[in-house]
Amino acid sequence: MKAIVINEYGDKGRLREIEFPKAIPKAKEVQIELYATSINPIDWKVREGYLQGRLPFKFPIILGWDAAGVVSKVGTKVEKFEVGDRVFARPATTERGTYAQYVTADESLVAKMPKETAFIKAAAVPLxxxxxxxxxxxxxxxxxxxxxxxxxxxxxxxxxxxxxxxxxxxxxxxxxxxxxxxxxxxxxxxxxxxxxxxxxxxxxxxxxxxxxxxxxxxxxxxxxxxxxxxxxxxxxxxxxxxxxxxxxxxxxxVWLEPNGEQLEKLAELMANGELKPQIAKVFDFGQDGLREAHELSETGHVKGKIVIKIKEDEEHKESKENEEESS
Missing domain, CATH: 3.40.50.720 (NAD(P)-binding Rossmann-like Domain)
Known part of the structure; x- marks a missing residue:
């Protein structure tokens, strides 16, 4: 799979696209084919090395903490999900983050997306x-x-x-x-x-x-x-x-703890229109797109969330506005 990694701490130029092996889901994990992820300030803070010693990172590091996509494989003891489910999550992994085409997550950290929600919107929510x-x-x-x-x-x-x-x-x-x-x-x-x-x-x-x-x-x-x-x-x-x-x-x-049950509650709010993710800008997945996204996030003046589109959502085409923003 394609993944954007860092092999050392530093500026946005450290972000590089490589081929990386897919993680095989453990018994209680699901493998998710990612359609979108998003940027959070912690991404570039980790990239710069600000959190050395606080988190157990080992190079190469795939950054990213937001996942929205489709379940592609399930572990032998997974009960809540099956292949084809549209889900979103804040995986608990460190080195294997969500700047990638696939990610694994324990099923307790995953929730089904509202049916009418696009991956671009869902990816903005977890963290x-x-x-x-x-x-x-x-x-x-x-x-x-x-x-x-x-x-x-x-x-x-x-x-x-x-x-x-x-x-x-x-x-x-x-x-x-x-x-x-x-x-x-x-x-x-x-x-x-x-x-x-x-x-x-x-x-x-x-x-x-x-x-x-x-x-x-x-x-x-x-x-x-x-x-x-x-x-x-x-x-x-x-x-x-x-x-x-x-x-x-x-x-x-408060330091965030991943929690699938709480994500389900947020999904309910999204479904009934009480929680509408605010999208600041959409970038395409790739080395250049991630570097531009980090540069924007580092300004500290982003309104809403910066989202990375990894795969086209055929069921919920992005709005013309978002398509223009990502170009």
């Missing part, structure tokens, strides 16, 4: 959607009526979090630049704060939950807007425990 779910539901225990502040609401995780929070009946506030306002409003935010012209910590108070996707000073200032007993959850860096005690709030860092 960002699960991250948002685990922050808001598992860590913060979001409830109806909660006031939720989501930083960088137009980003990959932020855009998912807005929609998940609205599903639970929360009042949602999002921050972003002036070019993010329209997207945030389309996603259903109740209040948008333009960080270029306003200070969120001067406008807000008594917030129940803050989802920090930025870190640094934004995280520090976020303590000020929380009510006593509120929750600050970050996907960037562990919050200061001393500040959490001072402000009498719960604070913590």
């Amino acid at each position: 960002a959607g699960l991250t948002a779910w685990q922050c808001l539901v598992d860590f913060a225990h979001i409830e109806e009526g909660d006031r939720v502040l989501i930083h960088a609401g137009a980003g990959g995780v932020g855009s998912m979090a807005i929609q998940i929070a609205k599903h639970f009946g929360a009042q949602v506030i999002a921050t972003g630049g002036s070019n993010s306002a329209e997207i945030a409003q389309q996603l259903g935010v109740d209040q948008f704060i333009n960080y270029q012209s306003s200070d969120f910590d001067e406008e807000l108070e008594d917030v129940d939950i803050v989802l920090d996707t930025i870190g640094g000073k934004v995280q520090e200032r976020s303590f000020r807007v929380l009510r006593k007993g509120g929750v600050l959850v970050s996907i960037v860096q562990p919050p200061d425990e001393g500040k959490a005690r001072k402000h009498d709030v719960k604070a913590g860092f």
Whole structure:
């Protein structure tokens, strides 16, 4: 199979297309022929070597954590899936990621895609959607009526979090630049704060939950807007425990855990129109396409998700807009 790998840490030029052997599924695994994957900031952070020592990588590394495709083989003890199922997943593999034509995943990490969803859309969901779910539901225990502040609401995780929070009946506030306002409003935010012209910590108070996707000073200032007993959850860096005690709030860092059951819940939201992945740009699979995708992701100003089209989806042709974006 074709795969895009890195054999050493460095810039986007380290991404190279090679022939790589397909992984044979173990007893409880499925092999997925990939139609699409997507880009996440962790991809280029690993490529640059920022996470050395935190993850057990060995070269050559196939990056990528989002999978959308068709089951091509099943292990001898697989019960939930059969060949031909349209699925999506956040596989738990490290060296064998999703910048490839095939990937294997334990069946517990896989979910069936909604019938009407294209692979391009499904590929945008696993890592960002699960991250948002685990922050808001598992860590913060979001409830109806909660006031939720989501930083960088137009980003990959932020855009998912807005929609998940609205599903639970929360009042949602999002921050972003002036070019993010329209997207945030389309996603259903109740209040948008333009960080270029306003200070969120001067406008807000008594917030129940803050989802920090930025870190640094934004995280520090976020303590000020929380009510006593509120929750600050970050996907960037562990919050200061001393500040959490001072402000009498719960604070913590969430590292995504792959989870097929939660993906099934996200699939339900997609099926009923409550979760609509926001696609920033689509690139074709290949060495050049992945390098361009990494370059765009590294700008830090992507609205929604960057997706890589690996194989044509004959049942759900991409929109003309997406086709133009990928050219």
